[in-house]
Amino acid sequence: MFNFLLYPQIHLKDSEMADNMRHVPKDSMMHGEDGTGLASSSNQTDDLEDVKGIFTQLKISPSEPDPAASKGFTFSEVNCWRPASSRKLVCCNFSSDGRILASAGHENKAVVWNMDTFQTHNLPEEHAYLITDVCFRPNSTQMATSAFDKTIKLWNARDTRFSHHTFSGHKYPIVSLDIHPKKTDLLCSCDRNGEIRYWNVTQLTYLGAMKDGPLVRFQPSTGQLLAATTGNVVSIFDVDTHTKKYTLQGHNISVQWLCWDNSGEYLASVSEDQVKVWSVSSGECTHEVSSNGNAFYSCVFHPSYTNLLVIGGYQSLELWDMVNNQIMMVQAHEGIIAALAQSPVTGMVASASHDKSVKLWK
Numbered sequence: 001m002f003n004f005l006l007y008p009q010i011h012l013k014d015s016e017m018a019d020n021m022r023h024v025p026k027d028s029m030m031h032g033e034d035g036t037g038l039a040s041s042s043n044q045t046d047d048l049e050d051v052k053g054i055f056t057q058l059k060i061s062p063s064e065p066d067p068a069a070s071k072g073f074t075f076s077e078v079n080c081w082r083p084a085s086s087r088k089l090v091c092c093n094f095s096s097d098g099r100i101l102a103s104a105g106h107e108n109k110a111v112v113w114n115m116d117t118f119q120t121h122n123l124p125e126e127h128a129y130l131i132t133d134v135c136f137r138p139n140s141t142q143m144a145t146s147a148f149d150k151t152i153k154l155w156n157a158r159d160t161r162f163s164h165h166t167f168s169g170h171k172y173p174i175v176s177l178d179i180h181p182k183k184t185d186l187l188c189s190c191d192r193n194g195e196i197r198y199w200n201v202t203q204l205t206y207l208g209a210m211k212d213g214p215l216v217r218f219q220p221s222t223g224q225l226l227a228a229t230t231g232n233v234v235s236i237f238d239v240d241t242h243t244k245k246y247t248l249q250g251h252n253i254s255v256q257w258l259c260w261d262n263s264g265e266y267l268a269s270v271s272e273d274q275v276k277v278w279s280v281s282s283g284e285c286t287h288e289v290s291s292n293g294n295a296f297y298s299c300v301f302h303p304s305y306t307n308l309l310v311i312g313g314y315q316s317l318e319l320w321d322m323v324n325n326q327i328m329m330v331q332a333h334e335g336i337i338a339a340l341a342q343s344p345v346t347g348m349v350a351s352a353s354h355d356k357s358v359k360l361w362k
Contacts, residue, residue, distance in 0.1 A: 073305075075319065075330065075361055078348070079118055082357035083111070090338045092352040095136045095143075098343030100157050101350055102143055103358045104131035105338075110145050112157045113358070115346065121160045126153060133176045137201065138184045144201070148173035152189055154201060167199050169206055175214035180239070181223045190216045194230060210242055215255070219264040225280065227267055229255040234269050236280065246283040250276055261301040262344050268309060270296050275311055277322060287322040294318070300340040304347050312337030312351060317361075332359065 081103075089105035104110035109125040129148035136143045141157040142164075152167040152174065172191040180186040185202040190213030198207040212228045212235050219225040225245065226237045234248040234255055248269070257270035266286070267278045272295040277287040291313065298312035302319075311318040317330040317337065335354035342349045349361040 077332075078360040078362050080357055080359045081111075081113060081118075081120060082355075083120075086356040088335075088338070088354040089352040089356060089358060090354075091131065091133045092339045092341045092350050092358060093134050093136060093143075094341050094343040094346075094348070094350065095141060095157065096139050096345075098346035098348060100136070100141065101341070101358070101360075102134045102136070102157065103339075103350075103352050104134050104145060105352070106130045108147070110134055110143075110155070111358075112143075112160060115348070123155060123160050124162055126163050126166075127151065129173070132174060135177055135179050137179050138181050140184070142201070144177055144179065144187060146174040146177040146189055150174060150191070152177060152187070152199070165201075165204050167204075167206070170195065170197065176216050178216055178218045180218050181220055183223060188216050188218065188226065190214045190228065196228060210237075212237070212244075215258050217258045217260060217267075219280070220260050220262055221264040225264075227258050227260070229258060229269070231255075232271065234258065234267070234278070236267075236283070246280075248276075248278050248283065248285070250285055250288075257296075257298045259300050259340075261306065262303070263306075266301075268299050268301070270299050270311070272296055275299055275309065275320070277309070287325075289320055289322075289325075289327070297336055297338055298340045300342045300349060303342040303344045303349065310340060310342075310349055312340050317351065332361075333357065 087106035089103055092103040094101050099115045101113040102110050108127045108130060110123045110131060111120050113120050127147040127149050131145050131147045133146045143155050143157055144152055146152050150170045150173060153163040154165040155163050170191040172193040174189050174191045177189040185200050187199045187201050190196045192214050194211050194213040195209055196213050196216055197209045200207055212230055215229040217227045224239060226239050228235050231254050232251040235244055236246040238245055251271045253271045253273060255269045255271050259268050265280055269276050274290045275296055276285050279286050294313040296311055296313050300310050302308040302310055307321060307323045309320045309322060311320055314336055315333050317332045319328040332351060333353035333355045337351050337353050339352040347362055351359045
């Protein structure tokens with residue numbers, strides 16, 4: 001098994017890849033629908049040949065038209081923000097255009113980061129307890145924060161003087177929230193007791209509730225589906241009918257993170273011991289990787305390489321090529337990487353950590 005620790009800048013050419021990769025054991029992976037499984041080799045020679053595929057075979061986005069770019073992959077730390085007064089950070093998110101990043105956590109207030117100037121602005125400390133999640137309204141600078149004080153607050157990242165509205169009604173601390181990608185006035189929140197509530201952020205009204213949480217994430221692009229977790233089970237709901245389409249089972253312990261790929265065709269679920277990737281069309285697990293001793297806490301699909309999943313663990317990021325089943329490790333933080341976000345517009349990845357810092361990667 002190859003298990004090399006890399007440092008914040010990675011720039012590998014074909015001749016270097018074999019020295020910086022580890023191959024995930026065959027018994028820790030899932031087979032695809034065609035039954036062939038992920039790329040695996042029976043001996044070290046085959047492993048070294050397969051390693052070349054991790055970056056040369058990954059899909060290149062339209063923003064990277066140069067075929068030569070596929071011969072080397074760069075994943076470097078672009079910037080780091082660590083305020084002197086900050087406490088643990090637990091969430092982060094980009095605006096639709098990738099020009100604003102918001103982060104928050106135990107300090108009870110959010111911070112917005114201008115991606116053009118890298119200047120930051122603190123929002124007022126209006127939440128009474130730690131902020132658990134932050135999200136932007138699509139194609140807008142309006143954003144929402146949820147907190148353990150059982151409230152949701154609406155803000156405008158361009159006017160950070162005060163919040164513009166507060167939703168209340170949850171009886172337990174709110175754990176997560178999300179805004180629909182198409183019906184952009186529809187906000188969904190979920191509390192620690194698993195109650196999911198829907199709100200209209202234009203009319204500022206409560207729309208109704210259902211039970212199956214505490215993590216919720218709308219399907220990107222169409223927003224037809226909502227993913228939610230209960231313990232070690234992931235449920236997929238039809239947003240319009242509120243009916244359950246799939247129950248995704250296979251995790252041994254509680255799922256603590258969900259993320260969709262940009263197409264909305266695949267969903268990744270994270271527990272401390274493993275990450276599973278599910279096909280929404282079939283409801284089947286297509287790929288799986290075990291934590292190999294470094295607990296997992298978060299993940300995000302790479303914004304440019306669709307077969308690459310970035311996984312947040314304790315101090316390190318693991319870059320997992322799902323097709324060739326190879327992993328690279330990047331030393332990234334000094335604590336748990338509690339949240340990851342990505343912008344398909346800019347190609348940036350953001351990481352928020354309990355070490356009180358936010359980092360940008362590209």
